Amino acid sequence: MATTAHGKRKYSVIDLTGDDDAPSASRPPPPGDAVTQSQRDSWVEQGNEEDADDIVISSQDGDGTAMASYQLYDTKIVGVRYYTGYASVGEYVVVRREPSNPYDSNALRVENVQRDQIGHIGRAMASKLAKYMDSGALLVEGSLSGRVGEFDCPISLKLFGTSEPVERANLRSQMKADRLPSEVIDHKEREAKKLKAEELKKIAAANKLKGGKRGAGPQSSQSSQGYAGTLSQGDGNSGQSLEELMETSQRFNPRELGEVTEKFGSSEDVLAQMPMAKCPSKLRTQLLPYQRQALAWLLEKENPQLPTAGSDDAVQLWKRSKHNANIFTNIATNFSLKNQEPTLASGGILSDDMGMGKTLEMISLIVADAKASSPSKATLIVAPAEHALRVLTYHGSGKKPMKAEDFGEYDVVITSYGTLATEYYPRGKKDPPPVPRSQGLFSMNWRRVILDEGHIIRNSNTKSALAATNLMAQSRWALTGTPIINNLKDLYSLVRFIGLTGGLERLEIFNSILIRPLNQGDVNASLLLQALMATICLRRKKEMKFVDLKLPELSEYVHRIDFLPHEKEKYEALQAEAKGLLRTYQRGQNKNGKPQDTYRHLLEMLLRLRQVCNHWKLCGERVTSVLSLLESQKVVDLTPENRKALQAMLQVSIESREDCPICLEELQNPVITTCAHVFGNECIERVIETQHRCPMCRAEPLEIDSLVRPAVELGETADQLDIDIDTSSSKVEALLEILKASHKKKGTKTVIFSQWTSFLNIIQAQLDNHGYKYARVDGKMRANQRDASLVALETDPDCTIMLASLAVCSVGLNLVAANQVVLADSWWAPAIEDQAVDRVHRLGQKKPTTVWRLVMNDSIEDQVLNIQAEKRKLMMTAFQEKTGKRMKEGSTARLGDIQRLLQ
Template sequence: MSNSRKRASSWVDLTGSDDENPPPQPKQARVSASQSASATQPRPSQSLTRRDTWGEVDEEDEILDLSQDVDEGNGWVCVGAIDAKIVGIRYYDGYATMGEQVMIRREPGNPYDSNAIRINNVQGTQIGHLPRNLAAQLAPFMDSRSIVVEGVLSGEKGSWDCPINLKIFGPGEPVARAQLEAKLKSDRVPIKKLGIAAPKAPKKAVPPPQRRQMGYHSSQSSSQPSSSQPEPLPELGIEHFIQHSERFNPRDVEKLVEEWGAGEDALKSMPMAEQPLDLISTLLPYQRQGLAWLLEKERPVLPAVGSTDVVQLWKRSAERSNAFTNIATQYSTATPPVLAKGGILADDMGLGKTLQVISLILEGSPGTTLIVAPVSVMSNWVQQIERHVKKGKNMKVLTYHGSNRKRMTHGEFGEYDIVVTSYGTLGTEYSTKDRAVEKIPRRDGLFSTHWARVVLDEGHNIRNPATKSSVAATSLLATARWVLTGTPIVNSIKDLYSMLKFIGITGGLQRLEIFSAVLTRPLALGDPSAEAILRSVMRTWCLRRKKDMKFVDLKLPELSEYVHRITFRKDEREKYDAFQAEAKGMVKQFQAGKSKNGLNMYRHVLEVLLRMRQVCCHWKLCGTRVTDLAPLIESDEVVALTKENRAALQLLLQLNIESREDCPICLEELHNPVITRCKHVFGQECIERIIQLQKKCPMCRAELADNDCLVHPAVEEQAGEDPDIDVDTKSSKTEALMSILAASRRDPKSKVVIFSQWTSFLNIIQHQLNEAGMKYARIDGSMPAQMRDASITALESDPDTRILLASLSVCSVGLNLVAADTVILADSWWAPAIEDQAVDRVHRLGQTRPCKVWRLIMEDSIEERVLEIQAEKRKLVGKAFQEKAKGGKEKTTRMGDILTLLS
């Protein structure tokens, strides 16, 4: 560790009587915060040394922050502010100017003051610390994660101290916020109100008007299930279903992109590059514009002397021509800042992102390009390069993947123009046994060379900054960095953060807590300044063209999307209402404080919500899992990993996966989910890191000796009959689905893809297709690659195979399904981007027939609420990742979302 890094991560003795003038200490008395904190037990839900996995990036890598998670507090409200000062600044090297955003860091392991709170500038260098008395008041709140603190310098830095304004954020839920404010007042924390409106309790969603019963149902409404004998399908044409369905275009809201990104007129007038001489294919005009943009972003230039231009959020100082200020964080520097080379190519799927990147490689700076892609599309890159590049160019391409691959050196990689690898290979080579001591560049492997450019295909795979793939990709050495994705945001604005950090932006937004302070929380409040920064970010680093833009002119056939609402039968409604009443009762108990164990109650609610969604498809999907899981959920004991308990834990893990739960350590969507023997669910990389450090569960402190205490999801079984489900019985939804299939088959050329997130539901549909004599193919996660390829071939080549049953999670990426022209979404997925990807596998370049999409929704059910949540998520995409909810209110809490689903 260098001397400068030692100095920046150390503290002087604060035991003197004067906080403003602590006596200087000899260097040997200074203790690294990372060393002193290592003996302190981590707290639940903390993000443990997230930064230390970034490699030798900055000084704050060595600090183990135990109090204020950089990701915590998103969606919280400002409860007030404190005018304070930074003291002890003459002992530190950090520099900042008035108006600059700074970072607030607790150091509970500081040997001189266990309440110590240090202040860093955006570069991670310490400026000073808060006075002892104020630190003693704030530290307990920060340690208990009751508040998140943001800081902005409110005056010029003097010789002894510097004014700072601290904003205090707390939970938006009214009761919790009131309790926090009362506690702050009783502890005499010198906080003043700012008059920022807090969100009110969310209003109940108004259910859509009831629609008439469709004519394809059996008219019986008794509690008896329908007969197991196949009933003749009604002779209804597809026009009947169109007339009785709601026309739906989920992409309408995405037209709001013009509000933040470049509008269609600006995109249309972008300059064009020349056609690459070594490219066989002729680029379309919008692709030549894309190539010009790619080339420009690899050659950025700082604003000229005297210029008022802003380049990558940096502008020159009017007073000092050699000084630069970042307009997002107000960080100023006399050293010319490093500009990022690269960006986010976020064109719609099917617009030729691969071809544009191949053109960039041909026309851009020389050197070896590394392409990181999902395994399923690696071969597509090799094929596209062979197809589009002239043979005379002699382009050398290496596929670097597989357990038997040779670990190549920098010189060996340099012999190739393009190296194609997978995210799995990248993560494996990054996580060596000696990662803590092995520096980058390394002796061999992907981290041994400085790449001319790195391209992340399906780049939304790195949206979670704590996963192995994201950390590994960011640690690669490269001159230019590119993200390719048709779905640049899946869940929240933080998806954008991970991509910007990978690209290499400078000035402060590359740090998650600064990103949250400058963009995430202000955007939730509709702050115009944050909106202006976001607009600049989007227009600088992101290029997004859509298939329906007139100048793109793909001449794709029309895509018609419909919501087809279905009425429950009486017996189905009774089962659904019983589950709904159970869930509402649990929530009321929780709100009244009558639940002994909030986590167990929450698990119960998730279980029942999942069953409500499954009842909408077929009541037999629920089986006995509710009663099977009840004893496990209610027990607080650590279970022995017997065969029976392992199976029960896998059921509980699957519940969290299907409910789209977050990892409680990194607070991101579950990644490689596992469950502990104490029944807590985490992302695998996060919990394995915790086990390595402390051998205890961060949620309950139960002993976790090693990784053998973790249970992985059950292996998906081969497609076929599920012995626990009576597939002979029909549901309202399966009857509607079969009727739509019968109507679509009147067109002898029409082929259909049926997507579901549950393979057990595909089993039921499969059985009914067999009964009806309809030939089909199938793709799901249990099938090897050759079986999947055979199913695709059958759909494309066999005129009798007119139906493909498809697992939504497996088929949303990397497949070309233009042989079909109709999509049926049998159930709704929480993240709309996954559904949109699936639809775009059918409606894309190469499609010659008009396409229809049917979303099957049960009336007055949780499925309609899921559709509303999807609409809100799509608005995030359309408004260039803005996180402002409808009506200007902040995002609701997780329990608030549950209340919305139950309304």
């Protein structure tokens, strides 16, 4: 495996066959020291190389997760007598560029999973591969194909090359010039052309079948794509009952495809037979049987035991040799330890469905655990800042300085991810100080650390993830109903946090052993993942029979709506403009010579198309003014008008699922600079502390105080629209039809979710006009205001409606007082909508629950649902990595998705 000097690339096989030249003479290390460590992976697309280390937050672990198949190339590791690193046959090793090596600037260093150096790739082979690895044209992985000898060791290299068409053609030319074979590249290009032709044929056939089939009735066999039933305005059906509305809408089960955790975790039958623990006497709440099973599992995972001599069992993927009881081998990486016991992780991932009581299960663990020998009794709980828990709350600017002995006086300490990251990375310091420290969270060796909403650290490069991983603790737990959101790399971050040993805690090894083989359909990799999940993760679903939550039925429908003529006209005008922008971007015919600005316009158009599906007034002012201003100057002044325009641009990036250009992962805590570049807040603050300039355009000075944050959460707009009682739309009228029908059914209470608070404002005006009593929660409200709204929904029989933004669906709301959900618009990530629904359909719900998804006919909303369905399917089957990559000048990243959205 090798890290590269570039960001995300998509790679396919390059078959470099042929014999390596004879290895060079072995090279001793400098006197009194080993050969220097490989330089940290640099980010060289922007700026000087000497600044690259300041940009990268994470460790030196490689990426390159979107890999295709490979072919082996056999060569040798030389100079092994000068190094202490050892690996056994079949063990995965890491191949790194070592340009700082004083004996060979082309050096390729080989390390085992413990980062001990084994030796170097032979000089002749290294001279061939070095420049390709430096440029990011090739990635290299390795595993030992023979035993380590006195002077050398055989190694099999897996060589990966780009599958991007233009880069692939350039790579082929370079390889031919270097007399390296390129037959596989030619083969891949032929395959790509063939696949593209087949795809075009499928699209043409689908378009032929598309006409004349609408309104044909429900198509139960196409629940993820076909949606029947249409509501046309002015049809005289204003008095329809809920049952009649259901008949004109399609039954829809978005979760029927399942999730990766279910497929690769333990089966329901196995979970049902798990042993139970006694309910702790100090716990006031009586645990349900499945919660007692969870407690037994939690206690077992906090006290793992190595397999006994002669046993064939594997514990955390470690097996004891049958021939020598003093040898342990990791079945994932083939890494072995002799006369030394491997370190076992204490903890795991509790991934029960939302609403099943994960918090109660962890409280029962804290109460039940009474280790007399434990040096500390204190448990640290890291939670989103919105969670309000008792005991000691260590959070916010008012917290007092505390030492380990101060924390030790408490049973539980609650802190936030923000506080954790801030303490690990003190402002003004380039690198975090060593742990342990004299005071603060990193002065304490905690009895256990619990990450509530553990998927928050799914990006292993963020400050929060690195801070959590570097906490000192005997046991580590992550609580999350969604351990995998985007791809399997999300799971890697949790594996590293838990402290699993044997090699999977290194990203390069994790990629090589799990992610890429799974993408290729490798059966052994599937079995390995199943073993890993069974080792570290407990996942039960509400629907499992043995859980027996006795939840009432959940029925989900897609309700399709026709545009009114004037709405259709506005939609088609925006769609035509978006298609024109797409053609301009694809052809590179941008007048001002800045393709990225055209791309921004295009992303904004997609946002506006989605907004006009709800109401034409949501479109608001376009961001063209600030883009025009940026064409004449590098940065804009933070006037109120410009701040508002920058927030609009930031909202576009959030809505469009853009990646952070620094960590190359999904935006977390997004901000925008005065030069109009969007980053995750943790990433850009780290750059500002060391460089004070934008890593994208090098604009300076860049200060933390100049970063612009969203108007409110999740990109909700803070615009105050000019609303009157005549401000309605097809979708609003369809919503009112559902509410009118629901009002006839006594006891029905409805939660209406939208991602735009401005749309909630429009609905609110209509509710006032029609005399409905309602409550509301959104990202702009204070906690006490939200609490009052929840109380009103629960206790006031006349309050039958709750208006809620999707931004608040992940902060612990319990909405079981309602039994009907309306999703007014679709969010890109299906997990967000699932969370919203689970706030209503959860433990404590006594009534059958109905979910309505409002979708405009022949609109972008159709494709949004299709993309959601594909994300679910991909997560269940092949763990395909998302195709999005960092957006740079002239890039065509994600154009495939955009083209589909504009069909």
